[in-house]
Amino acid sequence: MIDPTPTTWLLRGGRVIDPATATDDVMDLEVTVGGPSAGVRRFRGSPIPPGTVVTELAGKVVVPAFVEIHAHLREPGGEVSETIASGLAAARAGGYGTVLVMANTTPANDEPSVTRRMLAAAEAAATGVRMLPVSAATKGLAGREPAAWREQVEAGCVAISDDGKPVHDRRILREVLAAARDLGVAYLSHAECPQLFHGPIHDGEAARRLGVQGIPTTCESDCVQAEIALAEEMGARIHICHVSTTASIAALRAARERGVRCSAEATPHHLLLTDDEFLRRGPDTSLKMNPPLRPAADRDALREATLAGIVEAVGTDHAPHAPHLKARGLADAPFGAIGMESAFAVLHESLVLRAGWPLPVLVERMTLGPARVAGISGGRLFEGAAALTVIDPNARFEVRAENFRSKSRNCPFEGWTGQGRVVGTLLGGSWTSSTAPGGV
């Protein structure tokens, strides 16, 4: 659709949505790559500079490239499931221009040599996607000794998290919250009470029918309440990852009303699926994730809170696991689902087309929302280097994980069909067409 080499593009006639500037209008955009005038500007019909490549985008939607606040790219140590190169290619296919990557690699990203190795791999992959590492909170994610937070931030980490595990020791958690506050970075909490964590799925009807132990909602919400209370006492800021229960949302809402600086993200799977999926599909391990899929009441509360902005960000918790790992059966397979290549399409179909969400709200939760709560640049169309995603709201899609750039196939939306998908990205100075999550 767009010539890959020029330095100036004129994108004509698309619907431009940029939440940072409250823009939602059909307009022409001039995109310049390189030089002092690099960036995206509204084009107001003056003579088209020579050498400009003109692209007609009537009927398409131009948005800031999405910001993924929560992904696991598995490198170093888990390359059988994903590499930084394959993960960033998956991100780009899904319309993401920035990806925060979690520290539960092997070794864990708890010191600058790991961060530097990851950043070098991202640069070598040359996907145009900006990868931002998250530092472990504790050495080896073991919850006992502090990671090298200041050195990690100096090496390029933008947040602190032991995601995958809670920081259970209150003394260490105090230190982590204080360090995040003093270093001006976000603390991303994987809120979970270890003593309540049993079994592979939610503690409900599906668990009983499958004859497995279940994880109660209090496993998450008790920890959310306790951590918010600690952050409040310390005057620190806290971000809750992948929130999934009505009680967690109530705690967030109440804290925000008291002025506590807390935020949260929702995953596409918690927004769109419930544990009833197990009754329909049996013990499908692509539905096994942590926190687990919850009942409809929790899903509905999460939707309402995300629409209302109590939950400000959508993050996929992209968690690749190679097929042989997910083939171990429901009890033994690892937790997690991949998400970046299907996120926009399934959310657009379910929330915008079927549930009536305004498209700019969904765009905001995937761009400015996550950028703001992570305290990073990006997710803003008219700031910084050009990073934009083009959506065709009328294009059909069918989710077929076999077509994904990700090395893994554990997608809970396999077989979903609908309308509206990412058709391309302009990142790192180049245009790439995309058919995520697979054209039909």
Ligand SMILES: [Zn+2]
């Ligand atoms: Zn987590």
